[in-house]
Structures are given as C-alpha cells and as structure tokens.
Amino acid sequence: MNRFQANIHGWLLLLPAAVLLVAFTHFPAVATLWQSFFSTGKPNRPAVFVGLENYRTLIEDDVFWQSLWNNVWYAVGTIPVSIALALVMALAVNRGLRGRAFLRMAYFTPTVLPMIAVANIWLFFFTPQYGLLEQATGLFGLPSHNWLGSPSTALVCVIAVAVWKEAGFFMIFYLAALQQIPPVYAEAAAVEGAGRWYYFRRIVFPLLMPTTLFVLVNAVINSFRLVDHIFVMTRGGPDNASSLVLFYLYEVGFKFWDTAYAAALTMVLLAALASIAIAQFALLEKRTHYR
Amino acid sequence: MSAIALEGVTKDWGATRAVDAVSFDVEEGTLAVLLGPSGCGKSTTLRLVAGLEAVSSGRVFIGGADVTAEPPGKRNVSMVFQSYALFPHLSVAENILFGLKVRKVPAEERDRRLARVAELLGLTALVARKPSQLSGGQQQRVALGRAIIAETPVCLMDEPLSNLDAKLRHDMRREIRALQQKLGITMLYVTHDQVEAMSMADRVVLLRDGRIEQNAAPAELYARPATAFAASFIGTPPMNIIPLADAPGGAVIAGTGGPALAAARGATLLAGVRPEALRLATDAGVAALVEESEYLGADTMLVCRAGDARLVARLPGRVTIAPGAPVRLAWQPQDLHFFDAGTRLRRDDVAAVPLPC
Numbered sequence: 001m002n003r004f005q006a007n008i009h010g011w012l013l014l015l016p017a018a019v020l021l022v023a024f025t026h027f028p029a030v031a032t033l034w035q036s037f038f039s040t041g042k043p044n045r046p047a048v049f050v051g052l053e054n055y056r057t058l059i060e061d062d063v064f065w066q067s068l069w070n071n072v073w074y075a076v077g078t079i080p081v082s083i084a085l086a087l088v089m090a091l092a093v094n095r096g097l098r099g100r101a102f103l104r105m106a107y108f109t110p111t112v113l114p115m116i117a118v119a120n121i122w123l124f125f126f127t128p129q130y131g132l133l134e135q136a137t138g139l140f141g142l143p144s145h146n147w148l149g150s151p152s153t154a155l156v157c158v159i160a161v162a163v164w165k166e167a168g169f170f171m172i173f174y175l176a177a178l179q180q181i182p183p184v185y186a187e188a189a190a191v192e193g194a195g196r197w198y199y200f201r202r203i204v205f206p207l208l209m210p211t212t213l214f215v216l217v218n219a220v221i222n223s224f225r226l227v228d229h230i231f232v233m234t235r236g237g238p239d240n241a242s243s244l245v246l247f248y249l250y251e252v253g254f255k256f257w258d259t260a261y262a263a264a265l266t267m268v269l270l271a272a273l274a275s276i277a278i279a280q281f282a283l284l285e286k287r288t289h290y291r
Numbered sequence: 292m293s294a295i296a297l298e299g300v301t302k303d304w305g306a307t308r309a310v311d312a313v314s315f316d317v318e319e320g321t322l323a324v325l326l327g328p329s330g331c332g333k334s335t336t337l338r339l340v341a342g343l344e345a346v347s348s349g350r351v352f353i354g355g356a357d358v359t360a361e362p363p364g365k366r367n368v369s370m371v372f373q374s375y376a377l378f379p380h381l382s383v384a385e386n387i388l389f390g391l392k393v394r395k396v397p398a399e400e401r402d403r404r405l406a407r408v409a410e411l412l413g414l415t416a417l418v419a420r421k422p423s424q425l426s427g428g429q430q431q432r433v434a435l436g437r438a439i440i441a442e443t444p445v446c447l448m449d450e451p452l453s454n455l456d457a458k459l460r461h462d463m464r465r466e467i468r469a470l471q472q473k474l475g476i477t478m479l480y481v482t483h484d485q486v487e488a489m490s491m492a493d494r495v496v497l498l499r500d501g502r503i504e505q506n507a508a509p510a511e512l513y514a515r516p517a518t519a520f521a522a523s524f525i526g527t528p529p530m531n532i533i534p535l536a537d538a539p540g541g542a543v544i545a546g547t548g549g550p551a552l553a554a555a556r557g558a559t560l561l562a563g564v565r566p567e568a569l570r571l572a573t574d575a576g577v578a579a580l581v582e583e584s585e586y587l588g589a590d591t592m593l594v595c596r597a598g599d600a601r602l603v604a605r606l607p608g609r610v611t612i613a614p615g616a617p618v619r620l621a622w623q624p625q626d627l628h629f630f631d632a633g634t635r636l637r638r639d640d641v642a643a644v645p646l647p648c
C-alpha cells in the first residue's frame with residue numbers, strides 16, 4: 001500500500017468521529033462566536049451586525065460581575081474542600097478496615113444521584129423552621145436563620161451541596177490511584193523509620209500528583225458547570241447572591257431570550273475555562289511525576 | 292552475642308502455618324542465608340525479623356534486645372526488597388538518603404555519607420537520575436545503597452538478585468559479599484538458589500515447610516547433610532537418593548542382587564551418593580544401564596538405572612556412551628551417606644561396606 005492510500009484509510013477511519021465533533025462541538029462554538037457580534041433578532045427587527053456592542057454591555061452589566069465574583073468564591077469554596085475530602089475518604093477506605101466495601105459505596109452514592117434529586121434532599125436540610133439544620137441549631141438554642149433566603153448564607157449553602165456531590169466522585173479516582181501504589185513502598189518506608197504522615201507527604205502525595213492534576217482540572221470545570229442545584233434551591237437569589245455565570249447565562253438566553261448577549265457570555269465563559277485549563281496543565285506538568 | 296536471634300518463632304496465616312517454631316542465631320558480622328524451595332517460609336521469616344509481620348508466637352532478638360513488639364523503624368535494621376522498592380519519583384540520591392532524612396541526620400553528614408556510598412557502589416555518575424532511567428543492576432545497587440547508608444548493624448535481603456541475568460547475578464553476589472565483609476554488617480539473606488547460598492554464606496539455614504531442616508556452614512551442609520531433603524537440595528545436580536532392600540549379604544540397592552552397600556537391614560534405609568563421587572569402573576561396582584547422557588563442556592552427566600534407583604553420575608570431560616549400554620558405577624565408601632527411610636534423618640551409625648573389587 002502506498003503512502004497516499006494509507007493516508008486515505010486513516011482519514012476514513014477518523015471521519016465518523018470527526019463529523020460528530022465538528023457538527024456538535026466546533027461548529028456551534030464558531031457559530032456562537034459569530035452570533036455574539038450581532039444583535040438579538042426580533043420578529044419585526046432582524047439581527048444586525050453590532051461588532052463588540054454585546055461585550056461592552058457585558059462589561060457594564062453589574063449582574064454579570066456579581067455572578068462572576070460569586071463563581072470565583074464558589075470555585076474557591078468547592079475545589080480545595082472537595083479534593084481534600086476526596087483524598088481523606090480515599091485514604092480511609094483504602095486501608096483494610098471492616099465494612100470497607102459498604103463505606104466505598106456510601107461515599108460514592110452522591111455521585112450517582114442526579115443533581116436535581118440531590119438539591120431536593122438538601123432543600124429539606126436548609127428549610128426554615130423545620131429543616132434539619134434549623135432543628136439542629138434550635139437544639140443549641142441558636143436563633144432561627146433562613147439559610148437559603150439570606151444573601152449572606154445562600155452561596156455557602158450552594159457550595160456545601162456541590163462539595164457533597166463532588167467529593168465522592170473524586171474519591172474514586174484517588175482510590176484507583178492509591179491501589180496502583182505497591183504496598184512494598186510503605187514497607188520500605190516503614191523499615192527506614194518513616195511515620196505514616198511522613199510516608200504520605202514524601203511518597204503517596206507525590207505519586208498521586210497526576211491524579212490530583214486530573215481531579216483539579218475537573219473540579220475547576222465543574223465549578224463553572226455544576227449549577228443544576230441552583231435552579232432547585234435558590235434560583236440565583238436572593239438578590240443574585242447565589243447566581244453563577246452559567247446560571248446567569250441560562251437566564252439571559254432562555255428566560256430573557258437575549259440570545260446574542262447569551263452568546264457573548266458563552267464566549268467569555270469558554271475563554272476563561274480554556275485559559276485556566278491550559279495554565280493548569282502547563283504549571284503542574286512540570287511538577288508532576290508520570291511513570 | 293548474636294546479632295539476630297529467633298526463639299521458637301511461629302507465624303500462622305489462618306489455617307496455614309508459614310513458619311513453624313523456628314529458632315536460629317546469626318553471629319555478628321556474618322552472612323546467614325535462609326535457603327529453601329518456593330513457599331517454605333523464607334520471606335515470611337525475614338519479614339518477621341524486619342517487623343513487617345507480627346509473630347504468632349516466639350521471640351525475635353536483634354543486637355541482644357527483644358524487639359518482638361517493636362515496629363520496623365525501631366529495630367535498627369535495613370532491608371533490600373526483591374523488587375527493590377525504589378521510589379519512582381525520587382532521584383537516586385533522594386532514594387538513598389530517604390532514611391537519613393527521616394531520621395533527621397544533618398545535611399553535611401548526609402552529603403558525606405552519600406558521597407561515600409555512591410563511590411563504593413559506583414553510582415556517583417547516576418545520583419541525579421530517576422530509577423526508571425537505570426538498568427536492573429544499577430537499580431539493585433541503589434537499593435543496596437539505601438540499605439547500607441543507614442549504617443545499621445543488621446541488613447536483611449529478600450532474593451535481591453532474582454531479577455538479574457546470570458552474569459550480573461554472579462558479579463553482584465561477589466560485590467554484596469565483599470561489601471558485607473568490608474563493612475562488618477550482619478546480613479540475613481533469603482534465596483532459593485543453593486549456588487548463591489553455598490558461595491556467599493557463613494551459615495545456611497535450610498527451611499522446608501516452615502521448619503528448619505538443617506542449620507550449618509555450607510561445607511558441612513554439603514559434606515554431612517542432616518536429612519535426605521537437605522541432601523537432595525544441595526549440589527548441582529543434587530545427591531542421588533537410593534532406596535535400599537534387604538539381602539543376605541546386607542543392604543543392597545532395591546531391585547538389584549548386590550553388591551551390599553552396608554552391613555545393616557536395608558528396608559529401613561536410604562543411601563545417598565553425590566553425582567561427582569560416582570565414577571565408571573571396569574569390573575567392580577554396581578551394574579547399571581545408561582538411560583541418557585548430557586555433555587556440559589567440562590563434564591558429562593550420565594543418567595543410569597540400577598534396579599529401582601536412578602543414578603546421576605557427573606563424569607569429568609566428554610564421555611560418549613550410548614543409551615542402553617551396560618556400565619559399572621563405583622564410589623569410595625566414605626562418599627556414601629545413609630538416611631532413615633521413615634524419618635529421613637541422617638544415620639551415622641550405619642557404616643558403608645567397601646565395594647568388592
């Protein structure tokens with residue numbers, strides 16, 4: 001077979017996947033970029049080219065900035081906590097303790113549940129007066145508090161649910177990685193007199209670095225993506241206190257039907273996520289040991 | 292004072308007894324080998340000494356102190372694992388220094404020792420590499436370096452050479468032995484390779500099914516095996532074990548008419564003779580038929596049958612005898628060993644009768 005034929009074969013094999021990728025990922029992305037330079041079409045007024053007008057609106061949009069800041073806090077609140085929790089849970093169930101299979105399943109359950117169902121469960125926890133949280137604080141004689149209804153706590157509640165949902169998922173990756181570490185490393189370290197914490201710090205944690213990187217990228221993406229529970233729990237309120245960028249984007253696009261402005265928002269979100277992912281890989285790749 | 296001592300050490304895994312009432316001493320500055328077939332409990336015994344497993348009963352002493360209840364890090368031993376257990380993300384230097392950093396040895400002391408150990412093991416040019424960038428023999432040296440840099444009086448090794456090719460094994464064997472003698476370390480060394488045991492050890496502890504079969508110096512293990520098992524485990528090829536039978540003149544090889552090997556009842560005895568003690572005779576000796584012959588360069592293995600016994604003779608040079616040909620095999624009376632057929636223990640009370648000539 002000559003080189004040309006080999007190339008043809010290669011392309012033909014790639015074609016089905018490439019068609020799907022272009023049709024459902026690349027084309028919509030480019031179309032969205034294109035759309036963001038136009039005004040939103042109305043029945044009596046077709047869309048016209050407006051250049052960067054949508055982006056200018058965006059810079060002056062207070063709700064957008066608040067959603068972005070909320071999102072930053074949401075990320076800061078969920079990522080480290082859920083990753084740390086995942087690692088601790090994985091270390092706990094990686095040891096030979098009784099009921100380990102049950103524990104592993106229990107930790108993983110939140111991941112299996114749909115986010116909407118999760119949000120409904122948590123809604124009950126946060127309900128004023130008779131919610132679980134209220135009853136618990138009531139026991140200690142603390143004053144009643146509307147957790148989801150006050151701007152100061154709504155975002156924290158939303159963060160708590162996201163952590164609960166994500167930690168179990170990340171735990172699975174850590175658990176798989178931990179089981180790849182030969183037990184003889186622990187024995188070698190023990191003979192050298194290393195304690196458990198020292199062994200974790202010098203050996204286990206560095207060996208988990210590729211997993212941490214993978215989980216971190218996922219966590220960052222999820223912190224911009226995981227907004228389902230906001231629909232059920234707060235609807236972005238009160239007073240946009242728990243609105244996140246993607247939630248705001250949905251509202252603009254499908255409640256206010258301002259599709260052009262939504263397209264501009266999408267581009268901003270996309271650019272932010274892409275640059276974060278690239279930065280992460282570039283930074284951590286250097287410090288990560290791959291076998 | 293012995294550097295390592297085991298007193299009636301037993302280890303059970305559920306119903307299986309991996310180590311059964313094992314007691315032995317290792318003198319300071321000597322190299323003792325734990326030898327035995329696969330699954331006999333060598334690794335388990337070593338791990339009990341290291342503290343990586345807890346004994347079911349019995350006591351372990353290191354440097355005269357009872358360490359039975361101490362964790363591995365408190366036993367003042369170092370260990371080389373079969374798989375080396377080098378940390379893949381750490382450089383050679385970091386791997387070797389791992390234990391010193393754990394024990395907070397000052398930096399300049401660490402550097403001094405690292406330089407010395409790297410020099411000793413020929414690793415100086417490799418200290419910045421990762422383990423994955425080293426050959427098997429180099430990795431083995433790094434593992435050795437990590438063990439000796441701690442300068443612990445006792446070093447434990449679990450089949451450290453089994454992943455290396457024959458040539459490298461031979462070199463490393465000599466290197467480890469030289470290092471052990473130079474540094475005066477007490478070494479407990481696990482292997483299933485009797486050549487390794489014979490060439491390195493001051494003392495060999497031969498294990499079988501978790502029990503000590505014989506604990507002796509290599510020369511004695513070869514010259515006076517305590518059991519039929521010890522006899523058939525040592526030597527290349529191992530000793531011929533011959534079933535005997537009663538005959539009017541004494542004990543003869545089962546299935547033959549004679550000559551008599553011993554003036555005793557034969558049915559309760561086994562005789563043993565090393566292949567290298569056998570030679571071809573013209574008129575005297577035991578009549579046998581050649582089954583096959585294998586030429587190995589320096590010598591020839593002649594496999595013969597005499598009655599019920601299969602005898603391997605190791606004859607110098609090239610011997611060409613066709614299969615099926617009759618030969619006569621002879622030996623010196625002092626080359627004959629006797630074992631009880633029931634207990635399989637050595638019987639020194641039985642004297643060999645010289646072969647008629």
Ligand SMILES: Nc1ncnc2c1ncn2[C@@H]1O[C@H](COP(=O)(O)OP(=O)(O)OP(=O)(O)O)[C@@H](O)[C@H]1O
Pocket residue numbers: 304307308309327328329330331332333334335336483
């Ligand atoms: N963790 C364990 N659980 C249960 N049984 C075990 C365990 N470790 C070893 N054994 C059993 O104990 C016996 C001795 O094992 P050990 O590893 O000491 O053998 P060994 O002499 O080192 O063999 P090899 O030369 O194959 O390494 C074997 O029968 C083995 O199946």
Ligand SMILES: [Mg+2]
Pocket residue numbers: 333334335
């Ligand atoms: Mg073993």
